[in-house]
Every structure is written in structure tokens, then in C-alpha cells.
Amino acid sequence: MAVDIRPQAPPRRPRLLSLGLVFLTVGTSSAVVMPFLSLFLSTEVHADPLRVTVFLVVAPLAGVTVATLVGRLSDRRPIRRRLLIGAALAGAAGCGVTAFVRDYWILLALAATATALATTLFPQSFAYARQLLERDRSDRAAMGISTLRTVFSLAWVAGPPLSAFLLHTGGFRLVYGTAALMYAVAALVVTGRLAEVTAPPVTAPDDSAPGGGEVSRWTLALTVAAFTLLQCPLTLGVQALPLLIGRELGGDPSDAGVVLGLCAALEIPLMLGLGALTTRVRLRALVLLGAACGAAYYTLAAWAPHVWVLGLAQVGNAFFIAAVSGLGISYVQELLPGRPGRATTLFTNTFPIGAMLAGPLLGLSARLGYRLAYGTGAVLCAAGLVVLLVARPRR
Known part of the structure; x- marks a missing residue:
């Protein structure tokens, strides 16, 4: 009799707890960086108002573009776990470099590449959670997603005061170094605690479907x-x-x-x-x-x-x-x-x-x-x- 010796996925609840830790670390990393981004660009990078504006427009546009491409790719193949690890490592690299580099054009390039890829960690984590919740009790999926979203909000309650403390203590190197550490922790959690999920079955668009089809x-x-x-x-x-x-x-x-x-x-x-x-x-x-x-x-x-x-x-x-x-x-x-x-x-x-x-x-x-x-x-x-x-x- 054949015996399946492949490693088994950990139970759903521990994986959701691990996902909660991912949301906490990702939320903390963004919450310590975002409140003082304009101040960082103007005082540390010495960017003029026009360059600050360009940076603040390019960064979110790049994030939207990369997240859209990754979102489409993630539903076609069972690679969501690898995408989570890649996004976390990109965030760690981007924040790690920003902690030491003060060249505007290098930082702008990072914002359009590594930082943009790091922003996909947020939606892809929710997509991963949705697939886990759908396996067990789909009627409680919205409740689980809302709970995980609350963890991210908690990080934003503590993040800005922590950022102010870090800025006062060690300057922007400590701020971005802490953000890089948070991303690294997220990568370790995903690597060690989360198993890959299969690609979801795709249903055909049908605005009149009674229960399971996609809308138009x-x-x-x-x-x-x-x-x-x-x-x-x-x-x-x-x-x-x-x-x-x-x-x-x-x-x-x-x-x-x-x-x-x-x-x-x-x-x-x-x-x-x-x-x-x-x-x-x-x-x-x-x-x-x-x-x-x-x-x-x-x-x-x-x-x-x-x-x-x-x-x-x-x-x-x-x-x-x-x-x-x-x-x-x-x-x-x-x-x-x-x-x-x-x-x-x-x-x-x-x-x-x-x-x-x-x-x-x-x-x-x-x-x-x-x-x-x-x-x-x-x-x-x-x-x-x-x-x-x-x-x-x-x-």
C-alpha cells in the first residue's frame, strides 16, 4: 500500500494566527514609514517640492500597477505563498537600502520596483486568508477577513507613535531599519508557518448566477x-x-x-x-x-x-x-x-x-x-x- 510521505499542511487555525502576525508586521512597517515620508524626502533627501510631489505620485501608481499584475497572476497558479515571501523580501530590501541611501533617483527607482512589489503583500495575504476560510466555513469568511483587517488597524494605532520615538532616538536610519526588520519577520513567518494553497477554480462571469458565478x-x-x-x-x-x-x-x-x-x-x-x-x-x-x-x-x-x-x-x-x-x-x-x-x-x-x-x-x-x-x-x-x-x- 502506498504511503503519502509529503509534508502535511498545518491546521487552519495556526495558519490564521500566523497570518495575523504577518498583518501585524506589515501594518507596523507601513505605519512607521508612511507618516514621515514627506519629511524624510524634504529633510534627509533634500528634495524640492516638485520632486516630493513626483515621488508621492509615482510610488502609489507603481504600487497599483504591480499589485494588479500580481493579483491576476496569483489566481492562475498555486504560487501565492511564494508571492508572499517575495513581497516581504522586497520590502525588507527596499527599506534596508532606504535606511542608508539618500540619492533621490535611487530611492525613486526603489519606490517603483521593490517598494511597489512589497505593497502586494497586503492584498495577497487577504487572498490567502480567503482561500483558507473558504475551505472550512465559507459563511464565516467575512468575519475572518474583518478580524485580520482589525489586526492591521491595531498596527496603525501603535505605529505612528513608535515611528516618532524611533525618529527621535535614531533618526530615519532606525525608522527604516525597523521597517526592514518587520518585513523580514513576515518573510520568516510565511516561510516557516504557511503552506502553499491550490489555485482557486475560476467560475465564468454571469450576472444572473444564483449563487456562485462571477458578476459581469x-x-x-x-x-x-x-x-x-x-x-x-x-x-x-x-x-x-x-x-x-x-x-x-x-x-x-x-x-x-x-x-x-x-x-x-x-x-x-x-x-x-x-x-x-x-x-x-x-x-x-x-x-x-x-x-x-x-x-x-x-x-x-x-x-x-x-x-x-x-x-x-x-x-x-x-x-x-x-x-x-x-x-x-x-x-x-x-x-x-x-x-x-x-x-x-x-x-x-x-x-x-x-x-x-x-x-x-x-x-x-x-x-x-x-x-x-x-x-x-x-x-x-x-x-x-x-x-x-x-x-x-x-x-
Whole structure:
């Protein structure tokens, strides 16, 4: 009798715990680097405003391009684990070089190559998690994805203060050295704890499929456009908040930190709660409710007379973020059940694209008043809600 002597994959729960550690390390690496990227370019690299702008545009565009290509490739062959290892090593190399190199053109080349490849670690980790969860209990897949997304959010709660400490202690070499170490830990975890998953079966596009087929390209395009509209206010609102408080509400700009901290504190339990709620309530209904909360929050913020009103409104803002960022991944994944890599990448790409759209809107608000930023955010959320209603998948 033949005996299978191939190494067996570790149980699903330990692999999910290992994935949680990957999300924690990746979240920490991005959270210590991103808040001070502009400061790094201007003070350490001595880049002028034009070069800083070029860098901040090229980096996310390269990330979107590389993530799209990798997302398509990952669904065709059983190579997702190798892609995770490659992305983590690229991040370690990119941050390691950045810790010592101060030549603008070398750093720009790194941003368009190694750093862009490192950004694929985030969507590919979610795609890997989706395939694991689908094997066991698909009805709890959204809950598992939301929980892992919460781990990433926790990293962003601790990351910026840690980054400030590292910058004060050892400068940008220590900041980027720590980020490189986090990527290296992620590579070790994937290598030692995660087994390869088989390529998912691909189902044919069929907008009227009762349960398992992919939606049409038109429905998918509208859904991605809707999430882009919903992601843009997230960046716009954060960038405009200290300016709104300081120049429109007569408060101290530092109050923005308190308001944002309150939002983060509410966002994490809401993300977990909404994830658990997906086992009882339809995912689409929760996402639509989140978009509606976003429109309500930005409307209230545009008319807020005092800082404390903004503080109270963070309940709605946190629900909006938890629903869109926490459940949006699962929502798009369910539209493409046979393509978790492509689906996750389509969703995660909406954030950098939305962030790029937020820049010109913030510049316009600087001329016309920062309440306009929140009024624009309300319109974008309402538009995203309408597009999601129109793009209803027929199941």
C-alpha cells in the first residue's frame, strides 16, 4: 500500500494566527514609514517640492500597477505563498537600502520596483486568508477577513507613535531599519508557518448566477468605482482635520490627534462587531449602511460649530471606516469567488487612487475653506452609495 510521505499542511487555525502576525508586521512597517515620508524626502533627501510631489505620485501608481499584475497572476497558479515571501523580501530590501541611501533617483527607482512589489503583500495575504476560510466555513469568511483587517488597524494605532520615538532616538536610519526588520519577520513567518494553497477554480462571469458565478464586468467596474469614491473622503478628511479645527472652529490643531485617536478606538471594536454580524446580516446591507453613515458624518462635520461636535460624530465615522475598510474586501471577494487575488487587489487599489484624488480637493479647500473638504466628502460618500445601489449583483 502506498504511503503519502509529503509534508502535511498545518491546521487552519495556526495558519490564521500566523497570518495575523504577518498583518501585524506589515501594518507596523507601513505605519512607521508612511507618516514621515514627506519629511524624510524634504529633510534627509533634500528634495524640492516638485520632486516630493513626483515621488508621492509615482510610488502609489507603481504600487497599483504591480499589485494588479500580481493579483491576476496569483489566481492562475498555486504560487501565492511564494508571492508572499517575495513581497516581504522586497520590502525588507527596499527599506534596508532606504535606511542608508539618500540619492533621490535611487530611492525613486526603489519606490517603483521593490517598494511597489512589497505593497502586494497586503492584498495577497487577504487572498490567502480567503482561500483558507473558504475551505472550512465559507459563511464565516467575512468575519475572518474583518478580524485580520482589525489586526492591521491595531498596527496603525501603535505605529505612528513608535515611528516618532524611533525618529527621535535614531533618526530615519532606525525608522527604516525597523521597517526592514518587520518585513523580514513576515518573510520568516510565511516561510516557516504557511503552506502553499491550490489555485482557486475560476467560475465564468454571469450576472444572473444564483449563487456562485462571477458578476459581469460592468457590475464589477461600478463596484470598484463606488469604493474609490468612498475611499477618497478617508484621506481627505484626515488631511483636512487639523486645518478645519485650527482655522474654522477656532480650536488647537493638536485636537485633531484626540479626535482621530477616538475614531481609531471606536473603529477597532466596530470592525470586529461588524465582522461577527456578517453571519446574521447580509454583507451588502452592512456596506450600504456604512456608506450612508459616511455621508451623514461628512455632512455633520461640514456644519460642525465646535470641536466637541466632531468628537461625538466619530461614532458615525468609525462605523463608516469599519464597514468600508473592514467589510469591503469580503464584498469584492464575493463578486469574484474564483479570483481572490484579483478581487482583493481591485479593492485595495481603490485606496491609493482615492488618496491621489484627495490631493487636488484639499488644494481647492485651502482656497475656499476647509469645510468644503467635508462637504465634498459627503457628496462623494453619497455618490458611492448610489453607485453601489445601481451595481447590485443579481444572485
